[in-house]
Amino acid sequence: MYLIVIDTDKYAGNFEREMCAYVIGIVGECGVGAKNKIIAIKELGSESIYWFVHNVIQMPDEHNVGRPCVIRATPGWFNDGAGNHWRAGADLKEVRKKKVETQVKYYTPLIERAEKNIASGKIEWKRDLQGYEERIKEAETNMVNFEAYQSVVIFFNTQPPDHIMEIIVDRAKKFCESNPTDIPGEALDITIENIQLIHTKTVETVLWEGLKREA
Numbered sequence: 001m002y003l004i005v006i007d008t009d010k011y012a013g014n015f016e017r018e019m020c021a022y023v024i025g026i027v028g029e030c031g032v033g034a035k036n037k038i039i040a041i042k043e044l045g046s047e048s049i050y051w052f053v054h055n056v057i058q059m060p061d062e063h064n065v066g067r068p069c070v071i072r073a074t075p076g077w078f079n080d081g082a083g084n085h086w087r088a089g090a091d092l093k094e095v096r097k098k099k100v101e102t103q104v105k106y107y108t109p110l111i112e113r114a115e116k117n118i119a120s121g122k123i124e125w126k127r128d129l130q131g132y133e134e135r136i137k138e139a140e141t142n143m144v145n146f147e148a149y150q151s152v153v154i155f156f157n158t159q160p161p162d163h164i165m166e167i168i169v170d171r172a173k174k175f176c177e178s179n180p181t182d183i184p185g186e187a188l189d190i191t192i193e194n195i196q197l198i199h200t201k202t203v204e205t206v207l208w209e210g211l212k213r214e215a
Helices: 016-024 034-043 046-055 092-119 123-141 162-178
Strands: 002-008 069-072 077-079 085-087 151-156 192-199
Touching: 002 162, 016 034, 016 069, 016 151, 016 162, 046 162, 092 123, 162 192
Parallel strands: none
Antiparallel strands: 002 151, 002 192, 069 151, 077 085
């Protein structure tokens, strides 16, 4: 199997299916990216469309829905646990400050709602209030970081020839320049940092063997 891996500087879960549809003119069974698929079909030549249709792989997701792309952790970046993405080596003081600001902004309205409900006699909201306050305290003390999923992966069963690779790279760049997403009112300032073609192989190893039928 061959993977096109497109590393970006933004969380790819907001646009991976739209990008894939724009680049190769194919969407998954969910149908997300249909508008970009139409754009791609108009702009791609019949030879390119034929190649993509006959070589893309629809990989099942966690709900067994076929998708030609997924998001992937991006080297050199991390997620602070509050949704903010940082380059490796970032100033940890700045990371902590931003993380706390993000959590305070998110949980303050929830805390206010919980306090209002408690004041009206709904004491079951005390547990929620405690949880919200703990999330903010954790942001101040817990500096555990997570992987940042800013890469888009597209699956193929055949190695893309040079002219197909040129199309993929060119259209990926154009997608980021024009931001033709299906998200209403959404304008994503995306920068591509790297594009790779990776060949993966599946290795099968027999770890145990039962009784064989005698000849």
